[in-house]
Amino acid sequence: MPAPKRPSVAQLQKQCDTWNAAHAIGTTVSFEFIRGEGETYRGKSKSEAQVMGGHTAVIWLEGKSGCLNLDHCTAVEEATA
Template sequence: MSKREIKQQAKEQSLCEAWNASHPVGTVVSILRDNGNTTQTRTVSEAQVLNGHTAMVWLEGISGCYALKRVTAIE
């Protein structure tokens, strides 16, 4: 793994840790879908780094996972 990849993975892990510290599993969120629409759902997992390069979270009623950059917690 290159230094750049290690740095990117550490950055994404930090994003996950920050998310998990303030958003428990079950948090209600809005997600930006691929078609530009938003959908309200809730998290069903903690955030985690997918394949060493993307901070992501699994969501209720959504097939697959979404990158944290497209997920907004609804307070």
């Protein structure tokens, strides 16, 4: 069985641009280490999404020492007072 095709740099950049247009820095983000297994971390974004090394769309979150794959992140709507 062939390996799944990786997205192109242009597709990754579009993913980042779409995320950045919808979510400002400081947005609360839920992260799943393994997609579909449930939230493993929640924190605020401290960067815009960007393409790392031409192969992965990533974002940095407060409290984490490294970037996280954007495919594993979901923006969380916070209740307003």
